[in-house]
Amino acid sequence: MNKGLTITGAVFLLLSLIGVVVGGAMASNSVASMENMEDLEDPWNYENATSGTITYDDVDGMGELGFYFYIDTPMKDDDGDGEGDACVAFFDDGGSVSVTRDGETDASNEFTRDCSMPEPGEDGNVDGGMTRIGYACDTLTGDSDCTDGDYSFTASSAVHVMYVDPVLAALFEGLGALFGGGALASAAACCGLPLGLILLIVGLVSSNGPKAMPVQAYGQATTMPTTLGAMPAAAQPMAPVQAPVAAVQPPQASVETAPVEDAKPWDEPGVQG
Numbered sequence: 001m002n003k004g005l006t007i008t009g010a011v012f013l014l015l016s017l018i019g020v021v022v023g024g025a026m027a028s029n030s031v032a033s034m035e036n037m038e039d040l041e042d043p044w045n046y047e048n049a050t051s052g053t054i055t056y057d058d059v060d061g062m063g064e065l066g067f068y069f070y071i072d073t074p075m076k077d078d079d080g081d082g083e084g085d086a087c088v089a090f091f092d093d094g095g096s097v098s099v100t101r102d103g104e105t106d107a108s109n110e111f112t113r114d115c116s117m118p119e120p121g122e123d124g125n126v127d128g129g130m131t132r133i134g135y136a137c138d139t140l141t142g143d144s145d146c147t148d149g150d151y152s153f154t155a156s157s158a159v160h161v162m163y164v165d166p167v168l169a170a171l172f173e174g175l176g177a178l179f180g181g182g183a184l185a186s187a188a189a190c191c192g193l194p195l196g197l198i199l200l201i202v203g204l205v206s207s208n209g210p211k212a213m214p215v216q217a218y219g220q221a222t223t224m225p226t227t228l229g230a231m232p233a234a235a236q237p238m239a240p241v242q243a244p245v246a247a248v249q250p251p252q253a254s255v256e257t258a259p260v261e262d263a264k265p266w267d268e269p270g271v272q273g
Contacts (some may be wrong), residue, residue: 010241024047027233035081043162043167044148044160044161044162045161045162045163046159046160046161047160048072048158048159048160048165049155049158049159049160050154050155050156050157050158050159051152051153051155052152052153052161053102053150053151053152053153054067054151054152054153054161054163055149055150055151056137056146056147056148056149056150056151056163057148058139058147058148061138062140063140063141064137064138064139064140064146064165065135065138065140065141065164065165065168066135066136066137066138066139066142066144066146066163066165067099067135067136067151067153067161067162067163067164068125068132068134068135068161068162068164068166069111069132069133069134069135069152069155069159069160069161070099070125070126070130070131070132070133070159070160070162071086071087071090071130071131071133071134071157071159071160072130072131072160073086073127073129073130073131074086074130074131074156075087075117075118075126075130075131075132076258076271082116082117083115083116083117084115084116084117084131084132084133085134086131087114087115087131087133088115090131090133090157091113091115091133094156095133095155095156096131096155096156097134097149097153097154097155097156097159098111098113098153098154098155099111099137099152099153100151100152101146101149101150101151102149102150102151102152103149103150106173110136110137110146110151111134111135111136111153112134112135112136112138112142112144113133113134114132114133114135115132115133115134118132125160129187130160133159136151136153137151148265154211187216188250252270
């Protein structure tokens with residue numbers, strides 16, 4: 001058994017299971033939240049109203065899209081001038097809307113007329129059969145200077161009013177949790193679980209490394225390591241090696257012979273004087 005692969009596989013399996021559970025719970029909760037949005041909060045602040053008060057609250061300090069005003073009639077542009085016919089008719093017939101901050105004398109009107117035709121999918125209320133006639137307190141893309149507090153509106157005829165920022169925040173939160181949870185669960189199920197299972201099986205059926213191979217060293221069997229960092233169990237003593245000694249030839253002594261003197265006549269035998 002290879003302990004390293006076995007532990008790695010088990011960790012992958014555990015993390016993947018956690019990812020599947022957490023991701024599934026996130027996706028399930030987001031779906032439930034989106035299904036219950038209408039029950040939790042009516043997106044319209046006012047319907048068919050001629051007056052009312054809305055609290056402006058810029059939580060993140062980055063600006064708000066503000067309050068959008070509609071009349072209950074489909075928005076069409078039959079004359080092709082780029083503006084909704086019902087919106088133009090509303091103001092041409094003397095219609096008006098004003099939005100002012102509560103508690104301020106001589107407060108400026110924050111309402112801005114807007115009869116421009118939105119692109120399909122840009123405004124869900126228009127797509128749903130409403131005509132947008134304007135907005136107020138747009139500090140995100142407009143030039144409004146609204147600050148946190150209560151603002152009251154009055155209209156010459158019945159209008160629908162929606163503070164769009166809280167509605168968009170709830171929608172994006174639900175979609176983010178839905179996609180995030182789904183992606184986490186999918187990644188853990190399709191990648192993490194199979195990979196962890198493979199590593200676990202390989203670790204269980206494999207060994208830590210190849211067997212050691214005996215080699216001959218200095219005339220004795222010695223076990224040499226076959227993996228980096230491994231050392232033989234017991235070191236074998238090495239026989240000392242006798243260095244060869246060269247034979248030294250002793251110098252030859254030179255022998256000198258005494259010179260032979262010339263023989264004298266009287267040294268010869270049988271010669272008498």
